[in-house]
Amino acid sequence: MTRTPVQSPAGRHGRPAYDRASLLEIAVVDFNERGYDGTGMEEPARRPGLSKSSIYHHVSGKEELLELAVNRALDALDALFAVLDEEEKRTRDPDGGSPETTATARMQRVVHRGVEVLAAELPYVTLLLRLHGNSEVEQRALARRREFDHRVAELMTRAAAEGGKRADIDPHLASRLLFGTVNSLVEWYRPDRGLTVETPADALTTILFDGLHGRAAR
Structure with a gap:
């Protein structure tokens, strides 16, 4: 499946700033590309400006992302x-x-x-x-x-x-x-x-x- 580009919203100093909605868009792309079971939190955390700690600021884990x-x-x-x-x-x-x-x-x-x-x-x-x-x-x-x-x-x-x-x-x-x-x-x-x-x-x-x-x- 061709990977769908996800546009990251610009934050301070030009760095991407993510909210719950944009994080969900990223997670869905990863789930579709790798399968839910084959996707860990490290995949979305590879995006510029994202880290596991910043992801957990918005959601409790990938189970919540799946539910959303x-x-x-x-x-x-x-x-x-x-x-x-x-x-x-x-x-x-x-x-x-x-x-x-x-x-x-x-x-x-x-x-x-x-x-x-x-x-x-x-x-x-x-x-x-x-x-x-x-x-x-x-x-x-x-x-x-x-x-x-x-x-x-x-x-x-x-x-x-x-x-x-x-x-x-x-x-x-x-x-x-x-x-x-x-x-x-x-x-x-x-x-x-x-x-x-x-x-x-x-x-x-x-x-x-x-x-x-x-x-x-x-």
């Missing part, structure tokens, strides 16, 4: 739960039978928003997707991810029932494949390379849902 990073990633995931909740409200509107409120159209909006959220919190979502459940913090995050997967699968089931997706593809499998593709962006999408988030969001939505609308092969 995971909480930020879960905040991003909560934004997708909010989209799902909003999509549920659409079904109770007077125009609930309009094309914009079908389960398929709602699913497309969730996927499109998923790309946007991933891009906005890329390092933190990357960390979330690579957790293994080795700690209580990680287990809590994975449980929240499973809850999201379940909600998406329910929406996909409704899309299948209304004829908006191929009936020969299991809804749970389809939802996993959809968001597996969305999540793959963490491996290559870099917002600083001139590709706006709308480009992959639009492309993924079009390609994925055109495939789901197609007929089964004979």
Whole structure:
């Protein structure tokens, strides 16, 4: 994985000055590059102007840094739960039978928003997707991810029932494949390379849902 540069805020006499937020940015880069278990406090302490003592001034250790990073990633995931909740409200509107409120159209909006959220919190979502459940913090995050997967699968089931997706593809499998593709962006999408988030969001939505609308092969 290409190392993402972290800009250090300038302190007195031009030396970097770190606060809790900038320290967290550094830690997430190290966690993603080396893995959480493979990262010690000496890695971030190698930054100019940082030392172990200055790190411990802000946090109790790398476990707290992981919890802060995971909480930020879960905040991003909560934004997708909010989209799902909003999509549920659409079904109770007077125009609930309009094309914009079908389960398929709602699913497309969730996927499109998923790309946007991933891009906005890329390092933190990357960390979330690579957790293994080795700690209580990680287990809590994975449980929240499973809850999201379940909600998406329910929406996909409704899309299948209304004829908006191929009936020969299991809804749970389809939802996993959809968001597996969305999540793959963490491996290559870099917002600083001139590709706006709308480009992959639009492309993924079009390609994925055109495939789901197609007929089964004979």
